[in-house]
Amino acid sequence: MSTAKIEFAVEMSCGKCEEKVRGCLSALEGVKVSQVSLEKQSVVVETNQPSTIVLDCIRATGLRAVMKGYGGDVGIVPGPQVAAVAMLGGETGCGLGPVKGVVRFLQTEQDRCLIDGTIDGLEPGHHGLHIHELGDLSGGCDTIGPHLNLRGTRHGGPHEDEDNRHTSLCYSTHHRHTTHITVTAHVTLLQHTGDLGNIKADVNGRAVFRFEDKLVKVGDIIGRSVAVNQGPDDPASREGDEQRIACGIIARSAGMFENSKRICACDGVELWDEKDRPLTGPSRRNTGHL
Incomplete structure (x- = not known):
């Protein structure tokens, strides 16, 4: 089974946050941590696990996290159809x-x-x-x-x-x-x-x-x-x-490191709030929806 590289945006505020992320991922079978960057608020892993399993693990630490990029480097040059x-x-x-x-x-x-x-x-x-x-x-x-x-x-x-x-x-x-x-x-x-x-x-x-x-x-x-x-x-x-x-x-969809946005330019919704909002429609901008 091929492995995939997955990039997550994780809202980390201190070194302890970084330690929590590394700790939870190191205990997850089939996951290799490639990068945890407090400065970039980014986590990159290489895994043979479903992406949901990895994302749920990070969120279980109490930190907000979203998936940003999905890619691999075996036999394919990164591009728009990968x-x-x-x-x-x-x-x-x-x-x-x-x-x-x-x-x-x-x-x-x-x-x-x-x-x-x-x-x-x-x-x-x-x-x-x-x-x-x-x-x-x-x-x-x-x-x-x-x-x-x-x-x-x-x-x-x-x-x-x-x-x-x-x-x-x-x-x-x-x-x-x-x-x-x-x-x-x-x-x-x-x-x-x-x-x-x-x-x-x-x-x-x-x-x-x-x-x-x-x-x-x-x-x-x-x-x-x-x-x-x-x-x-x-x-x-x-x-x-x-x-x-x-x-x-x-x-x-975005490949590795192809999605650098923090705020959606079309409606001003922050990256961390997107999972709690509809992807389209008037209620996406309505804070009362949360």
Whole structure:
């Protein structure tokens, strides 16, 4: 599993704050601290953990923190098509009821994309996750088109080869299978480009996942959408029909050290307050919203 570099802005006021951050991160498995800067109020880590796990660890110290950049340095020159993000449900995407979350995409190699996300408000159990052809939310999740299918193949799952045999799967600590498949080089995967398999929500309705995909390329998916289904995906279904309960447009996201803002120029909202405000709409500027 590829590692990713993640940059966080952390509101630190003294050396003790810095020590608290280093202490919590050093106790987290799979995290290497690259930088903790009190002057820049910045923390940089290299990790194989989902970004949400690292962010929650920092916030558990009592310090305010937000994620600023997501990147990697394996085989790819940093650029505008290396990292992308989609916000599902909430004020930005579309969704039914309380379902909302974020899915991030990072091209770590030419033939490998790291997919990292957290979705809340789900029913416990498995839910299909797909990239769709269109980024049209005018009709909610009904107008995002079919699964992205750049190779003209049938619907399938990330565990199928051309003979429809099960192949080797990897599992994370969050019970989410990856698409790192152990097969011979001549095998062609029979699945839509956008078939990402199933994610699993825990008893609290939260799904935290991190896996790699060999078909997805960030440059091919910006401007399209990603959606989560009400139930599990059935690879045996030729079309992959499902009820989509939350979706969002995939947009370019900041790479490492590409986001230096502290205050949003359009509305004056401070970096630390953004997580408590809607991303759009009149209530974003209204301090009473907090």
